[in-house]
Amino acid sequence: MECSVYRLAERRRSVRRFHSGQVSLEDVLYAVRTALQAPSGANRQPWRFVIIYDQRVKARLRMVCEQWERRFHEGRGLPEWFRRWMEEREIGWEKPFLTEAPYILAVAADKKAPYSRESTWLAIGYLLLALEEKGLASLTYTPTNPRAAARILGIPDSYSLEALIPIGRPADNKGKEPRMRLEDAVFYNMWGAKND
């Protein structure tokens, strides 16, 4: 068991291929319980979670997500740097993790709550670290057309689908993408100013 948040954060990487072997539901619930402890605007706790393990639901989700991803990837609106970034990582319109991972966690946010999106993503930060603690890999996948995916899950219009998070054991051996240095991310007292 890791004892340092930094070490969990450093160890955690995004994973796009999963082993289909079973994972303990208790471990997934542990991570959701952790997320529920996050702060939120006016403590409205705008988040709701749908834990998907039914293979038919996963297949429907994947189909709809890939339809929209395909349009997006083949469309002209894609910035060149982003197309290159995806190509280098072999990220295409296909999203096999949506059926491979034993669990897909859909995270929805109550649109009427103040700072609903901000609070929900903060809670997702808690969630990822708790999953890592349990040795579970994840990806914060954001569907191209969240509403289309939300409809598959029966999520009402008053909630926005923020992410689909596949959870399981990693089946790729890619490393973690490099992170920037502290000195490049931090200023002191004023934008652009270094510490004296």
Added chain:
Amino acid sequence: MECSVYRLAERRRSVRRFHSGQVSLEDVLYAVRTALQAPSGANRQPWRFVIIYDQRVKARLRMVCEQWERRFHEGRGLPEWFRRWMEEREIGWEKPFLTEAPYILAVAADKKAPYSRESTWLAIGYLLLALEEKGLASLTYTPTNPRAAARILGIPDSYSLEALIPIGRPADNKGKEPRMRLEDAVFYNMWGAKND
């Protein structure tokens, strides 16, 4: 040292009054280092941090934030439930934590990066847990007029100021706001469905 992300998350509460006594800058940097390990859209790492300890900068920030808070609190646009929620907690337009806390961490997000806001708030989730690990209290304060506060710090227009996070030792004895039960936040396979 806590060994469980859940226990850190559970222990962590929002704090609005701080002791002005010194806090180790290294501990603040530890939390920022942790945040830098978070995933982000296309790994663009859109976040930048301004660590404010200069008392004059804090005073200017507080003045501008309170000006806008006062308008907001005295305005008619405030929903009644929100006004009551704030009154019950004695949250007014005054923001003493902006000058009391030894550090104010301003978090800005590159507006041009994909999923910039989502990524930045996920990283704030990492940050809060790392602060808690170091025994440091915090609040994710979102200014009413982020642009006015950003100008004080010289943050360029291409970045949005997402939060001002006071960091220090708590000087209130308020408990943590209650959280919802797992059963009320989680569905299985379909919105509204419980596990069988």
